[in-house]
Amino acid sequence: MMFDAFIEGLLHVLSWPAFGFLLLGALVGFVVGILPGLGGLATLALMLPFAYKIQEPISAFAFLLGMHAITGTTGDITSILFGIPGEGTAAATIMDGYPMTKNGEAGRAMGAALMSSLVAGLEGAVILALAIPIMRPLVLFFGSPELFMLAILGITFIASLSGSSLTKGLLCGGIGLMLASIGVDPQTGTLRYTMGTLYLWDGLSLGPVVVGLFAIPEIIDLSVRGTSIAETKVEKITGVMEGVKDTFRHFGLTMRCGFIGAFIGALPGLGGGVSQWLAYGHAVQSSKDQSSFGKGDVRGVLGPGAANNSREGGNLIPTVAFGIPGSSAMAILLGAFLIVGLNPGPEMLTKHLDVTFAMVWILVVANIITAGACFLFLNQLVKLTFVRGHLLIPFLLMFVFLGAFAAHNNFSDIIVTVIFGLVGYVMVLFQWPRPPFVLGLVLGTIVENYLWISSSAYGAGWLVHPTVVCIALLIAGTLIYSAIQARRGRSLEEDLEKRIGVEGTRQ
Amino acid sequence: MTKRAMGRTILGLLLAGFLFMSLAGQAAAKDFYEGKTIRIIVCCSPGGFYDRWARLFARYMGKYIPGKPEIIVQNMPGAGGLIATNYVYKVAKQDGTAIVSPLGGQYLDQVSGRKEVLFDFGKFQWLGTQEISHSVLFCRKDSKFQSVDDLVKIKDNPAKLGNTGTSGSSYFIGKVLEKAAGANFNFVMGYPGGSEIDLAVERGEVACRGMTIPPHFGREPYLTWHKTNFITQLVQTGSERDSRMKDVPTLTEVMDKYKTSDDVRAIAKVIFASGDFGRPLGVGPGVPADRVKMLRTAYLKALADPELMAEAEKGRMTPVIPSSGEKVQELAKFVSNQPKEVVDGVRGILGR
Numbered sequence: 001m002m003f004d005a006f007i008e009g010l011l012h013v014l015s016w017p018a019f020g021f022l023l024l025g026a027l028v029g030f031v032v033g034i035l036p037g038l039g040g041l042a043t044l045a046l047m048l049p050f051a052y053k054i055q056e057p058i059s060a061f062a063f064l065l066g067m068h069a070i071t072g073t074t075g076d077i078t079s080i081l082f083g084i085p086g087e088g089t090a091a092a093t094i095m096d097g098y099p100m101t102k103n104g105e106a107g108r109a110m111g112a113a114l115m116s117s118l119v120a121g122l123e124g125a126v127i128l129a130l131a132i133p134i135m136r137p138l139v140l141f142f143g144s145p146e147l148f149m150l151a152i153l154g155i156t157f158i159a160s161l162s163g164s165s166l167t168k169g170l171l172c173g174g175i176g177l178m179l180a181s182i183g184v185d186p187q188t189g190t191l192r193y194t195m196g197t198l199y200l201w202d203g204l205s206l207g208p209v210v211v212g213l214f215a216i217p218e219i220i221d222l223s224v225r226g227t228s229i230a231e232t233k234v235e236k237i238t239g240v241m242e243g244v245k246d247t248f249r250h251f252g253l254t255m256r257c258g259f260i261g262a263f264i265g266a267l268p269g270l271g272g273g274v275s276q277w278l279a280y281g282h283a284v285q286s287s288k289d290q291s292s293f294g295k296g297d298v299r300g301v302l303g304p305g306a307a308n309n310s311r312e313g314g315n316l317i318p319t320v321a322f323g324i325p326g327s328s329a330m331a332i333l334l335g336a337f338l339i340v341g342l343n344p345g346p347e348m349l350t351k352h353l354d355v356t357f358a359m360v361w362i363l364v365v366a367n368i369i370t371a372g373a374c375f376l377f378l379n380q381l382v383k384l385t386f387v388r389g390h391l392l393i394p395f396l397l398m399f400v401f402l403g404a405f406a407a408h409n410n411f412s413d414i415i416v417t418v419i420f421g422l423v424g425y426v427m428v429l430f431q432w433p434r435p436p437f438v439l440g441l442v443l444g445t446i447v448e449n450y451l452w453i454s455s456s457a458y459g460a461g462w463l464v465h466p467t468v469v470c471i472a473l474l475i476a477g478t479l480i481y482s483a484i485q486a487r488r489g490r491s492l493e494e495d496l497e498k499r500i501g502v503e504g505t506r507q
Numbered sequence: 508m509t510k511r512a513m514g515r516t517i518l519g520l521l522l523a524g525f526l527f528m529s530l531a532g533q534a535a536a537k538d539f540y541e542g543k544t545i546r547i548i549v550c551c552s553p554g555g556f557y558d559r560w561a562r563l564f565a566r567y568m569g570k571y572i573p574g575k576p577e578i579i580v581q582n583m584p585g586a587g588g589l590i591a592t593n594y595v596y597k598v599a600k601q602d603g604t605a606i607v608s609p610l611g612g613q614y615l616d617q618v619s620g621r622k623e624v625l626f627d628f629g630k631f632q633w634l635g636t637q638e639i640s641h642s643v644l645f646c647r648k649d650s651k652f653q654s655v656d657d658l659v660k661i662k663d664n665p666a667k668l669g670n671t672g673t674s675g676s677s678y679f680i681g682k683v684l685e686k687a688a689g690a691n692f693n694f695v696m697g698y699p700g701g702s703e704i705d706l707a708v709e710r711g712e713v714a715c716r717g718m719t720i721p722p723h724f725g726r727e728p729y730l731t732w733h734k735t736n737f738i739t740q741l742v743q744t745g746s747e748r749d750s751r752m753k754d755v756p757t758l759t760e761v762m763d764k765y766k767t768s769d770d771v772r773a774i775a776k777v778i779f780a781s782g783d784f785g786r787p788l789g790v791g792p793g794v795p796a797d798r799v800k801m802l803r804t805a806y807l808k809a810l811a812d813p814e815l816m817a818e819a820e821k822g823r824m825t826p827v828i829p830s831s832g833e834k835v836q837e838l839a840k841f842v843s844n845q846p847k848e849v850v851d852g853v854r855g856i857l858g859r
Binding site: 041042044045046048049052139140143144184186187188189196198199201202268269318322323324325328329331332334335338339341343344345346408409410448449450452453456457458 | 552566586623671672673699705730821822858
């Protein structure tokens with residue numbers, strides 16, 4: 001019965017008119033994803049009324065879900081080419097993607113991002129399919145104490161994201177955590193560090209901070225250098241195919257990061273910003289040689305690229321199983337469920353199982369379509385990075401500020417972008433690592449809230465929940481492992497220094 | 508011409524002039540909206556009920572306004588709706604091209620004396636509200652808390668009540684019940700949103716939650732919960748029992764039973780007036796009266812549009828119990844002019 005529904009779902013998606021709607025959704029998603037200023041979320045809300053007209057559930061989902069799946073992938077493109085994240089949640093690809101572009105490897109980076117997105121998108125869909133029978137217990141298993149511990153696990157990644165100096169990394173992470181406390185405190189309603197502005201009531205919003213932190217320094221740098229984005233003029237654009245091959249060279253990593261994305265996506269309450277950074281952290285941490293990260297290591301593109309897409313499959317798990325949306329986009333999709341006359345919830349696992357599988361297939365097919373479309377004119381896009389920087393800068397600035405403004409229609413977002421742009425520039429100048437800062441900012445609120453919730457709901461008892469203990473052991477293991485690795489790495493370096501007399505590794 | 512006749516002529520001329528002027532005025536208002544764009548400024552992010560209602564009106568209201576203006580939705584989330592509400596009151600042009608969709612309980616910020624509030628809720632010119640959304644408190648059926656009496660009696664290990672922060676319906680019901688009946692709660696604070704509280708109820712992390720009634724009967728997980736008898740409703744805040752919860756007492760009945768003092772009742776009345784506001788739409792205080800009238804008429808006509816109703820019903824945005832602009836206006840004046848004791852009481856409950 002389950003297998004029948006699985007095949008039936010695929011046939012639904014490939015039949016007319018559903019497939020036509022999928023193509024249409026893909027087109028809209030593609031345009032919106034590349035252009036700044038119109039977020040994926042707002043577009044989804046804007047397109048929701050079409051569900052009234054389409055009516056047939058699978059066609060409606062093909063249109064909406066297909067569109068949504070694609071905005072995530074295309075966001076990576078601007079991150080890689082220009083160092084400007086399409087959305088706050090899609091920023092980790094910048095870390096190594098943009099340096100690769102500077103090295104003239106934009107094609108390879110994009111190939112890697114797209115292929116890992118495709119592979120992980122498929123993985124997310126498979127995970128969703130496999131999870132269908134065990135969805136409910138799976139989601140219920142992770143209570144607030146478990147979420148708290150997962151966030152702590154995320155914080156330990158700060159160590160591996162610190163780059164050359166652990167002290168600087170920890171300090172940046174700490175500052176990030178501190179800034180996360182800005183806003184209305186949920187316990188008592190006290191206003192913390194809002195400095196008399198309404199804007200800060202909701203805390204610093206991730207999008208403008210990340211855009212400022214990463215995009216502005218690069219734009220300044222570009223104008224100072226006076227060259228094109230790609231510093232090295234290569235004869236032939238390193239093939240997109242090279243990146244595709246990279247995905248399979250590091251297949252294990254891609255799959256693991258895909259799993260991280262799907263897993264985090266399945267847990268409502270951790271938020272969209274977390275999964276990509278955790279995947280990046282994992283990519284760095286699990287690599288033997290970490291020195292090339294941040295300078296254009298393809299593994300740093302594969303990890304976040306993968307997590308970004310498998311998340312969608314994960315997000316669908318609580319949406320389908322409980323009717324509880326796994327993300328804000330899913331909340332809008334819930335509206336679509338109702339409009340086409342479906343009841344998200346247990347029914348989706350029994351009576352409408354074919355629709356649920358059709359959704360899995362929509363994710364798969366949409367990913368294949370985007371990857372295909374991107375590959376067709378990637379080489380044209382890559383040429384942009386060889387255009388003289390001075391010609392690009394006005395457009396890039398417009399991209400940056402439109403993107404920052406559009407999220408809340410609030411001018412303060414632009415001020416935040418500028419401030420963190422300056423902060424980012426100074427950080428780059430003095431070699432303070434930015435990822436730990438973002439990780440601190442993303443995880444700070446989560447850690448604080450779930451610690452409170454755990455203690456008030458369970459007293460001290462939550463400390464001995466079996467899962468909590470397991471994650472604690474995992475954390476201890478990671479810390480010890482990276483300490484040993486760091487020591488080994490250092491002694492290797494010293495060895496090298498002694499032998500050839502160079503002054504350490506390049507910064 | 509006799510004096511009398513002259514008087515008549517003058518009067519006639521004056522009348523004609525007046526008629527002309529007023530017609531011209533109307534023509535001006537009509538002309539005014541022609542080719543204009545009206546923005547509905549929404550307090551909240553895309554996708555929620557506030558946003559979806561605004562988008563529904565954006566598609567249906569324009570054709571009922573003389574001049575058929577374009578209507579678009581602009582989300583301006585932040586600071587619990589204060590940013591959008593302040594914006595329409597203070598910053599937007601007072602020419603009737605900016606409509607605000609604030610939170611139903613937005614006035615509480617004003618009543619509790621938040622200094623960031625730049626508006627007087629009673630001075631907004633309200634177009635009406637399309638939804639009355641009172642609240643309900645429910646607990647898991649397998650918990651010890653099956654009535655308000657249980658909440659009062661059980662002092663050790665009191666009911667765990669899930670909350671996002673100090674400005675949600677869950678928190679309001681809990682705090683008012685504490686004051687009005689001596690109920691005991693363990694307020695578990697800090698869930699990112701209502702969905703996360705629902706999951707916490709599902710896994711037994713908290714036993715109870717308070718929420719507004721329309722979604723409680725409009726979507727999952729509640730529909731399944733009703734079907735599987737997973738939860739018990741303890742109290743509802745409307746003045747009359749909801750037709751779908753005939754055996755659940757209202758807050759007033761609970762207060763009668765527990766002989767709640769008049770001061771506390773007055774406080775409760777102000778706090779739960781938010782349910783009567785529902786999801787109101789309004790324009791700024793300086794908008795000319797003729798345009799307000801036009802918008803009010805268009806608003807009611809749009810709500811009577813069978814196509815809009817059909818869409819609302821499909822999106823489970825029902826029941827639609829519209830309340831006219833005049834009624835909302837009256838309520839807004841009432842809540843913004845409260846004696847000091849009540850204001851202090853409200854503040855005490857909101858913890859501000």
